[in-house]
Amino acid sequence: MNIPLLDLNRQYRAIRPEIEAAIARVVQSGRFILGPEVEAFENEVAAYCGAKHAIGVASGSDALLLALRAAGVGPGDRVITTPFTFFATAGAIWNLGAVPVFIDIEPQTYNISPQALAEALESSTDLQERAKAIIPVHLYGQMAEMDPISEIARRYELTVIEDAAQAIGAEYRGRKAGTVGRLGCFSFFPSKNLGACGDGGMIITDDDELAEKLRLLRVHGSRPKYYHQLVGYNSRLDALQAAILRAKLPYLDRWSAARAAHAAGYDRALAELPGIETPPVAPERTHIYHQYTVRVLGGRRDEVRKSLKERGIGTGIYYPLPLHLQACFASLGYREGDFPQAERASREVLSLPIFPELAEEEREYVVSTIQQVQRAD
Ligand SMILES: Cc1ncc(COP(=O)(O)O)c(C=O)c1O
Known part of the structure; x- marks a missing residue:
C-alpha cells in the first residue's frame, strides 16, 4: 500500500462540481480582489466562529503580522510565544522589529505552558515592562490552556493574539479557537483543515476599532482610495480563494x-x-x-x-x-x-x-x- 501523509486530490474529487462552480462564478464576475465573495466568506467565518468581525488577508503569516500591527506592537516590544510552532509565529514578531520571547510547552498538549509563562513574567520586571502581547498557538488542532493564559495576560496587560492557523473549529470550554483572545488568526494554506487552492488567511475579532484598522492595513492604509491614513501592506484574500473556501466551509x-x-x-x-x-x-x-x-x-x-x-x-x-x-x-x-x-x-x-x-x-x-x-x- 502507498499511504501519503495527506492526499488533497481525494477531497477535490469528492466536491469537484462545487469547487468548479465557485471558480467559474468568480472568473465570470471579473471581481478578483476583495469584493462580494470575500465579504460573504468573511461573514460566514465570523458566524461559524461566533466573532463579530472577520478580515480576509493574503496568508496566515500575514494574519499574524497585521494582528500584531493592529495591536500596536512595534520595534523593541516583547511578544511572548512558544518555541514549538511553525516559523511564521515568531517571524511575524521579528518582521515588526519586535522581539520574540519564548516560553516552554506542556509535554501533553505541546502548547505554551501557563505555569512557565507565569514564572517568566513574575521573575522579570524587564519582561513585565516590555511585553506587549502574547501569541498562544493551538498546535496540531488542540487549543492551548486559554483561561490561565488570559488571566496572566490581564494581569500584565498583554494583548492575546491566538495563532489558530491549525485549529479552526476547535473548542476550549465551548469557545471556538480564535474567539478567546482579542484577535484570532487563521491560515487557509492548502493542507489546513479548511484549505484554499493557494494562500489565504483571516483575522477575527470582536473589537470594532481593531477590525477597522485591519481593513485599512491590508490595503496600504488607503481610505478613500489613494489617500493613505497609515502605511500598511498589500495583503488581501483574493476572491477565487474566498469562493473555493465558501464551497468547503459547510463540510x-x-x-x-x-x-x-x-x-x-x-x-x-x-x-x-x-x-x-x-x-x-x-x-x-x-x-x-x-x-x-x-x-x-x-x-x-x-x-x-x-x-x-x-x-x-x-x-x-x-x-x-x-x-x-x-x-x-x-x-x-x-x-x-x-x-x-x-x-x-x-x-x-x-x-x-x-x-x-x-x-x-x-x-x-x-x-x-x-x-x-x-x-x-
Ligand atoms: C501555527 C501556524 N502559524 C502560522 C502559519 C502560517 O500560515 P500561512 O502558511 O498561511 O502563512 C501556519 C501554517 O502554515 C501555522 O501552522
Missing part, C-alpha cells in the same frame, strides 16, 4: 469529525504499544486533529519514520528544530537546554496520515506496520 465540521474518528482508531490501536505515546486530549477541549502526532520514545523516531517510508507510509515531523535554536534567531541568545520540553518534542514527534478521506483499511495498515516495526526489536 468543515464533518471533515474534522472524520479526522477525530481516525484519531480515536489510532488511539485504540496504539495506546498500549511500547515505545509509542498517543496524543492525549486535555479536559474540556475538542481536538480537530489537523495532525495526529505520536511520540516515538527511545531515540527511535527517525528510524521508525524510515521504516514506515520503506513500507509506503508518509509521515511528518512538526517541527524538527524549535524556534529558539534556529540560525536566524541566534542573536536572541538562546541555547540548547533552555526549553527542554520543546527540544524533547522536536526529537520525538511523528505525525501519521490523517485526513477525512483516509480509508479505514489504510489506517489499519499504518497501525499494523507501526506495530511490526516496534515489535521487530
Whole structure:
C-alpha cells in the first residue's frame, strides 16, 4: 500500500462540481480582489466562529503580522510565544522589529505552558515592562490552556493574539479557537483543515476599532482610495480563494469529525504499544486533529519514520528544530537546554496520515506496520 501523509486530490474529487462552480462564478464576475465573495466568506467565518468581525488577508503569516500591527506592537516590544510552532509565529514578531520571547510547552498538549509563562513574567520586571502581547498557538488542532493564559495576560496587560492557523473549529470550554483572545488568526494554506487552492488567511475579532484598522492595513492604509491614513501592506484574500473556501466551509465540521474518528482508531490501536505515546486530549477541549502526532520514545523516531517510508507510509515531523535554536534567531541568545520540553518534542514527534478521506483499511495498515516495526526489536 502507498499511504501519503495527506492526499488533497481525494477531497477535490469528492466536491469537484462545487469547487468548479465557485471558480467559474468568480472568473465570470471579473471581481478578483476583495469584493462580494470575500465579504460573504468573511461573514460566514465570523458566524461559524461566533466573532463579530472577520478580515480576509493574503496568508496566515500575514494574519499574524497585521494582528500584531493592529495591536500596536512595534520595534523593541516583547511578544511572548512558544518555541514549538511553525516559523511564521515568531517571524511575524521579528518582521515588526519586535522581539520574540519564548516560553516552554506542556509535554501533553505541546502548547505554551501557563505555569512557565507565569514564572517568566513574575521573575522579570524587564519582561513585565516590555511585553506587549502574547501569541498562544493551538498546535496540531488542540487549543492551548486559554483561561490561565488570559488571566496572566490581564494581569500584565498583554494583548492575546491566538495563532489558530491549525485549529479552526476547535473548542476550549465551548469557545471556538480564535474567539478567546482579542484577535484570532487563521491560515487557509492548502493542507489546513479548511484549505484554499493557494494562500489565504483571516483575522477575527470582536473589537470594532481593531477590525477597522485591519481593513485599512491590508490595503496600504488607503481610505478613500489613494489617500493613505497609515502605511500598511498589500495583503488581501483574493476572491477565487474566498469562493473555493465558501464551497468547503459547510463540510468543515464533518471533515474534522472524520479526522477525530481516525484519531480515536489510532488511539485504540496504539495506546498500549511500547515505545509509542498517543496524543492525549486535555479536559474540556475538542481536538480537530489537523495532525495526529505520536511520540516515538527511545531515540527511535527517525528510524521508525524510515521504516514506515520503506513500507509506503508518509509521515511528518512538526517541527524538527524549535524556534529558539534556529540560525536566524541566534542573536536572541538562546541555547540548547533552555526549553527542554520543546527540544524533547522536536526529537520525538511523528505525525501519521490523517485526513477525512483516509480509508479505514489504510489506517489499519499504518497501525499494523507501526506495530511490526516496534515489535521487530
Ligand atoms: C501555527 C501556524 N502559524 C502560522 C502559519 C502560517 O500560515 P500561512 O502558511 O498561511 O502563512 C501556519 C501554517 O502554515 C501555522 O501552522
